[in-house]
Structure formats: structure tokens, C-alpha cells
Amino acid sequence: MPDIAELTTHLLNGVVLGLLYAIIALGFMLILGTMEVINFSHGVLFALGGYLALALQPHVGWWAALVLAPLGVGAVGLVLELGVRRTYGRDPLFGLLFTFGAALALEEIIRIVWGPRGYTISVPDFVSGPFHLGFLFYSKYRVLVAVLAVLLLALVWWFLEKTPYGAVVKAGAHDGEMVRALGINLTRMRSLVFALGTAMAGLAGVIAAPMWSLKPTIGAEAVMPAFIVVVIGGIGSFGGAVLGGLMLGLASGLSNLIVPRGSILVMYVLMTVVLLLRPRGLMGQKSMLEL
């Protein structure tokens, strides 16, 4: 039987991981919900965020890189959207394949620029080392990750639910034609949503990089949890993404304790069970995507 300190550590790791998954999945879902495009390049943009931060940090410091790297990724997203734009309203496979090709190309570009080797990123000085909480030690950096993730999730929630822009985005996801008819520039709105979604992937990449070592294939490892979170939580639900992310994070954190080798498989078992019980995901509603 594992002792209480070990159990708590794994639980906390699970929560931190879950919050990261939620951010990745939310960016993915924004694009999926608004444009009906499965953005396969989401994972590689996550990786790009990490690599950009790696390049920027020595020059501008940690906090500035935290802001600049996601902006850079968002800019790449804007460029990508110019191509993705042509697949809107067509077979979903076209958007999927386009971003799939983009993912392959971007991954190779990362490999050309930074080489195939992995990088370990050191955490910033002010959060290096652990907290001492009486019975256990916990990494300060992971606490910072959790705080940043919660802040970002709150910000996105506020943007979607409390601002007029959020209302336009949600309306655009529901009925794009009607939004256009109301005189709103749908094309610009879609570009911005795409940039926002990819920037969120980039940000997740920046803060995850010190925890997972950075390598060109990390994108594929990051995008799959996002898929599963969306399937578990239900498409188009903010709460579903957060709930699904936390469930997935906790499940893989706890299974790491019991069956370390099966921790990835546990995610899929969870997905299968949820799909059996609730085919639309935990908080999913009947949406246009099913048509």
C-alpha cells in the first residue's frame, strides 16, 4: 500500500496535468466548435510554444517569454488559418488533412531548426526547488503551473461568457450564416478564434516544457489527450473540457502509482466507459457537429 505522501503527490500531479490537458483541449475545442475543423496541428503548435520559449528565455527572461511565445504561435495560427479557411463548410476530412499536413511540415521544421535531440528546460529561479508541507515535498514549479492554468481558464471563461466578443464566438459556432447576416465580420472572427486556440496550445507548451522534456514528437503526445478530453467532456462545453481534463489527469496520475505502464491506456478505458454511458460525452449537447 503506498503511503499517504506518495498518494498526495500523485493526486496533485494528476490535478496539475489535468489543468494542462484542459487548456490544450479548450483551445482545440474552440477551433472545433467554431470552424468545425479538427485541428491536427494543435499538438505541434504546443511543441512550437515550448521551443519558442526555449529560444526567447535567455534574451527576454521567463515572464516575457511566457507572453511572447504564445503570441508567436498565435501568429503561426493566423497564417495557417489562411489555408484552413478554404476547407470551411466542406467535408470535415479536408480540414483534418490540411492541418495534418501542416503538423508534419511544422514538426520537420522544428527538427531542422532545433535538431532531433530532446531538451530539458530548467525552471525559473524563483520557483526552483520544492515546498515543504510537513509530510511531503512538492515542486514549486508545479504549483505555479496550476495557478497559471486556473488563471488562464478563468480568463477564457470570462471572455466566452461575459464579453460581447465571446457572445459572437458562441453564436458563430451555432449558426455562422446568421451571425454574418447580422453584420458581423465572420471571416475576421474565425481568424481570431483560430489564433486564440493555437495561442492557448502555445501557452500550454511553454508552461509544460520544464515538466516534460522538449522533443520534436512531443506534439503527438499532447494532442491525443486533447482529443480524449473533448470526447469525454462533450463538444462545445467549457465545463466539459475542464471536467474531462481533470478526470483524465487524475486517472493517469493515479494509474502511474498502480500500473505505470498502462497509464496511457487508462485514458482510453475511461473514454470507452464514458462513451458507453453517455454517447455525447459528460456535458455534451446535441450539436451541429453530429450532422
Next chain:
Amino acid sequence: MLGVFALFLVLPALLPWIGGYTYLGTEVMIWAIFALGYNLLLGYTGLPAFGHGAFFGMAGYFLAVSQKWWTGGLWLPLLIGVLGTALCGAFVALFVARRRGIYFSLLTIAFGVMFWFLVFVLDTWTGGEDGLTGLLRPAIAVPGLGAVALRDNLPFYYFVYGFFVLSTVLLWRIVHSPFGQVIGAIKQSETRARAVGYDTTLYKGAVFTLSCAFAGLAGGLYSLARFGAFAEPMSLQQSGNVVLMCLIGGGFASFYGPILGVAVFLALRDFFSTVTDHWMLLYGLLFMAIILFLPEGILGLVQRVRRPADFHDTGTAEAARAAETTAHRSKP
């Protein structure tokens, strides 16, 4: 169809002339079986599955495991490969058959990756990263020729050729059967097909399972071709490849689209990898370019050039007819 068969019959003699080799021809036929079966889903039922590589790859493991530790021989493992893959396909179909469009894609991706991870979790059976090597291609008895050793490339080419002909004829029959008519109806409008009284979920599940069975046949042959089962055909990238093969050739436009697509794709792959180490970059750009500029594929383009506003293309045809009517009315 006979033309295609005749071409592949004499291909081993022609390949050296155009810078190819027999194995390339074998590979083209194997992938063609896979792509033709996949096109049953994509082109004919309109279901954008995106995890089919998993079924292609798992057949190799079924075959290898049964040949190594259970039945031995050649025919029985191949059959087990096909049936096992079809069974896994039926399992996935339980979850995905009610879905369509983008949600269908999302689920097939997730299940595809699940099988991929399963290979690494079950590494005592599958060999994990190293794969299961040391498959045998025992000699088979051919009437009139006696025992033919399949170890060499040329006899194996004709072994695969047999399956290629058989699969193509079978798929042609399926597509042009009443069953094929129903899945075509589902592609046009699932709601309408259901309203007419067809159990669309059942049909979609059946198509999915069928296409998995063909993926299983192709995957089994592929593992024989490489003397081993490996995880790499199960990766998402290979799943993407088969979709692209269907699209390049024009799987939406023609039954033979996937065959042409496979040939073009594999030739390009060989060409890219000789040109540069960073062929992945070219390859990704190719994906993007095809989606942007040639989404209907080569045969689709040929059709469009030869017969503008084909009757399949109802949108353009209707627009043309509407323009005609207006021109008629406004005359005097």
C-alpha cells in the same frame, strides 16, 4: 478493370525499365487492397474515418502471433488476421456507427490511437518497439506448377496479385450491389435513407467492419511482405497516408481512384526520400497543396475536364440549368 489487371500482370517485367523494382509493385497492390477497402467508407458511404492504419497494422500481429505460437502455416494465420481485424472493426463500429461527420472522425482517431498504444502495452505478445520478426512464407501448392516457394519476390508478387484481383472484383461487386446502393443513399442523406426504412446504423456498422476486413487482408499480406509485424503501420501517419492515397487518385470520383492514388503516392514517397533527408517537410506541404488545389484527385480532375458539370455534381449542374432557364425566359 481487365486493363488494370493486365497491367499488374506484366508489371514485374516493366518495372525495371521505369526505375522501379518488384517489391514496389507488391507494395502498390497491398496498399491498393487497403485503399480500395477504405474507399468503401470514405468515397461510397461518405464516412471520414481517420484511424484505419490501426486495422492495417493489427492484422500483421494477428497473423504473426498465430503463425509463431498457434497454428503455423500460411493460410490459417492469414484468415485469422482478416477475421481478427474484422472483429476489432466490429467492436469499434459499435461506438462509431451512430455517428457521422466530424464526430465520426474524432472517435475513429481516438480508437485508432488506442490500438496503437495497446501494441506497446502488450509487448510480451507484440514485441513492442522491435516488432515481431521472423515470419515465414512457406511454399504453397499451385495446381499445374507444384509447390511454389514464396520466399522470393516474384512468386510473392503473384501471390499478392491473386488477392488483389479477388479483392477488386469483390469490392466492385459490393459497390454495385443493392447493399452498395443503400450505402450510396446514406452518403447522400442519412436522414432520408432512414426515413425510407433502412437501418442506417446497421449498414454503417457493416461497411465499417467490411472495410476493416479488407484492411486486415492487406495488413496480413504487408506483414508477410516484410517478414514481420511492426507497430509503424498503425501510426496516425499511416492512417493519414491511406486517406491521402484515396484523395490523390480521386476516390470520390472513381472506383479506380485509390489504385492510381497508391501508385502515385508510393512513387512520390520514394522520390522524396532520395531528394532530401527532410522529406517529411515536402510530404506535409504536399498534403496541404492537394487539399487546397486538387481536392477531387487526379481522376476527378480528368472527369471534370472531360465532362464539365457531370450529373454527379448536382450543384454545378443545377446552376447551369438555372442559368439556362433564366436565359430562356429573358429572351423575348
